[in-house]
Amino acid sequence: MEKKxxxxxxxxxxxxxxxYLGDLLEKDVVRISSKELSERMKVTASQIRxxxxxxxxxxxxxxxxxxxxxxxxxxxxxxLDKRYSLIIIxxxxxGQALANYxxxxxxxxxxxSIFDINPRLVGLSIRGxxxxxxxxxxxxxxxxxxxxxxxxxxxxxxPQIASDLARWGIKGIWNFAPTDLHLxxxxxxxxVHLAESLMKLSYKLSEKYKPADN
Amino acid sequence: MEKKxxxxxxxxxxxxxxxYLGDLLEKDVVRISSKELSERMKVTASQIRxxxxxxxxxxxxxxxxxxxxxxxxxxxxxxLDKRYSLIIIxxxxxGQALANYxxxxxxxxxxxSIFDINPRLVGLSIRGxxxxxxxxxxxxxxxxxxxxxxxxxxxxxxPQIASDLARWGIKGIWNFAPTDLHLxxxxxxxxVHLAESLMKLSYKLSEKYKPADN
Numbered sequence: 001m002e003k004k005x006x007x008x009x010x011x012x013x014x015x016x017x018x019x020y021l022g023d024l025l026e027k028d029v030v031r032i033s034s035k036e037l038s039e040r041m042k043v044t045a046s047q048i049r050x051x052x053x054x055x056x057x058x059x060x061x062x063x064x065x066x067x068x069x070x071x072x073x074x075x076x077x078x079x080l081d082k083r084y085s086l087i088i089i090x091x092x093x094x095g096q097a098l099a100n101y102x103x104x105x106x107x108x109x110x111x112x113s114i115f116d117i118n119p120r121l122v123g124l125s126i127r128g129x130x131x132x133x134x135x136x137x138x139x140x141x142x143x144x145x146x147x148x149x150x151x152x153x154x155x156x157x158x159p160q161i162a163s164d165l166a167r168w169g170i171k172g173i174w175n176f177a178p179t180d181l182h183l184x185x186x187x188x189x190x191x192v193h194l195a196e197s198l199m200k201l202s203y204k205l206s207e208k209y210k211p212a213d214n
Numbered sequence: 215m216e217k218k219x220x221x222x223x224x225x226x227x228x229x230x231x232x233x234y235l236g237d238l239l240e241k242d243v244v245r246i247s248s249k250e251l252s253e254r255m256k257v258t259a260s261q262i263r264x265x266x267x268x269x270x271x272x273x274x275x276x277x278x279x280x281x282x283x284x285x286x287x288x289x290x291x292x293x294l295d296k297r298y299s300l301i302i303i304x305x306x307x308x309g310q311a312l313a314n315y316x317x318x319x320x321x322x323x324x325x326x327s328i329f330d331i332n333p334r335l336v337g338l339s340i341r342g343x344x345x346x347x348x349x350x351x352x353x354x355x356x357x358x359x360x361x362x363x364x365x366x367x368x369x370x371x372x373p374q375i376a377s378d379l380a381r382w383g384i385k386g387i388w389n390f391a392p393t394d395l396h397l398x399x400x401x402x403x404x405x406v407h408l409a410e411s412l413m414k415l416s417y418k419l420s421e422k423y424k425p426a427d428n
Contacts, residue, residue: 011417015410019392042396078413079420093314097307101408103392109412148415172419174412178233178317182256188422190415194315194406196229198323198388199292201362201404203225205386206293208402 006054013051014078016041021071033064075107083108084172085146089161090153091116091124091131094176098150099126109148113140117157141168148172155179162189220268227265228292230255235285247278289321297322298386299360303375304367305330305338305345308390312364313340323362327354331371348375355382362386369393376403 020041024032038045052070055077075081086104088095091114098104099111114131116122122133132140140146149170151158158177165173166187173189175181178196181189234255238246252259266284269291289295300318302309305328312318313325328345330336336347346354354360363384365372372391379387380401387403389395392410395403 011414014417015407015413016394018413019407019410023393042394077417079416080413082416082420084416084419093307093311097311098408100307103409104412107409107413107416109416147419171423172415174415179237180230180256186422188415188418190411190418192406192408192411193229193233194312195317195321196233197404197406198318199229199232199294199321200225201386201388201402202293202296202298202321202323203228203291204402204404205298205361206296208400209385 010051010054013043014074017048017051018071018074018078018080021067021074024067025071029067031064031066037065080107083110084148085110085112085144086148086150086174087112087137087140087146088114088150088152089116089134089137089165090151090176091118091121091126092152095150095152096126098152099129102127112144112146115140138164138168141165141170146170148174150174150176152176162187224265224268227257228288231262231265232285232288232292232294235281235288238281239285243281245278245280251279294321297324298362299324299326299358300362300364300388301326301351301354301360302328302364302366303330303348303351303379304365304390305332305335305340306366309364309366310340312366313343316341326358326360329354352378352382355379355384360384362388364388364390366390376401 020037034045034048038048041048055073086109088098088111095114095116099114104111111129114126114129115134115137116131117134119133121131124131149165149172151162151173153161155177158175158179159181162173162175162181162183166183171187173181173183173187175189175191176194178193180191183189234251248259248262252262255262266279269287300323302312302325309328309330313328318325325343328340328343329348329351330345331348333347335345338345361384363379363386365376365387367375369391372389372393373395376387376389376395376397380397385401387395387397387401389403389405390408392407394405397403
């Protein structure tokens with residue numbers, strides 16, 4: 001299928017469609033109408049039809065959507081039919097949480113190695129993946145295909161390491177450090193800023209409630 | 215200051231302003247023009263002026279913004295002048311990562327307790343915070359002021375626990391379980407769906423590059 005440029009809002013919704021369809025698949029649901037899907041996802045049925053029309057529809061009048069087919073096709077659009085080699089930089093709790101999340105592999109993301117600066121962590125293994133010294137990282141990246149680096153390290157270290165990674169040819173950075181990375185446009189950065197997410201929650205809470213001034 | 219209804223897009227940008235201003239404060243920067251702030255944040259200066267005008271401006275012609283004042287005022291808008299009591303449900307790596315993140319406290323979020331179903335974890339402490347059995351959670355919530363519950367548990371368990379939490383009066387849920395929670399509108403849910411973030415990265419990578427089919 002040919003890919004065309006689609007809006008950021010649609011792209012943001014696709015992973016959610018993929019997750020819902022995956023849940024339906026697990027329950028052996030074979031087909032679903034846009035109305036049913038809309039009720040589950042709390043999105044209007046017309047929004048769903050409109051979103052999926054961006055990719056040529058997939059639905060059939062009077063039948064609805066074939067769940068497995070739609071799941072597979074959205075997976076392809078999301079690039080999940082590929083395998084990605086992932087390294088994690090920073091073997092703290094968050095890095096370990098990512099390394100332990102076997103579900104990523106089901107979607108094609110394989111954690112190949114973990115790097116840390118702390119000599120007490122180097123040599124340990126998480127789910128069979130060895131923690132290596134950050135001094136070995138450059139050589140590792142040059143000798144191995146690495147598609148994505150997850151940065152789970154302090155913000156003071158992240159910009160320099162990210163710029164090294166870009167120089168060594170890493171194309172995708174999944175950034176958990178609470179700082180923005182300004183890299184060449186060839187490097188794709190996806191940020192997960194936990195503190196900012198918590199602030200959004202606090203904004204909404206303080207709009208709606210007055211928390212106790214304890 | 216009176217709060218008025220502001221757009222979701224502006225709210226999404228506020229935590230980022232707050233973070234940048236905090237970084238400037240740490241560097242003892244006293245004032246900044248919208249032009250300088252714009253260059254740092256890669257947002258247009260007019261966007262910044264427009265966003266901040268939602269809250270009555272804060273800037274002065276020819277002077278720029280007073281960093282500390284602006285930081286404090288945006289903090290108030292975000293509700294960060296309040297203290298929030300937070301519990302973490304699920305003491306796996308991700309729950310431990312959140313419990314270990316002392317930076318949250320600087321912003322007024324205090325982790326009071328951690329709950330888990332695993333008897334081998336119950337009784338252990340993370341940064342002085344004891345892991346309690348999930349069986350004790352109802353009583354704990356009824357006896358203590360708890361504003362926010364962070365859910366770092368499997369998706370199979372999350373909906374039931376979230377609905378219990380809502381019934382017991384929790385107003386804010388920071389949800390890391392890869393599932394949507396459908397709760398009463400009085401409960402504010404902020405989702406961090408890591409797998410979806412990774413899929414967005416993979417979408418952008420596969421748009422721009424063809425990863426090796428290894």
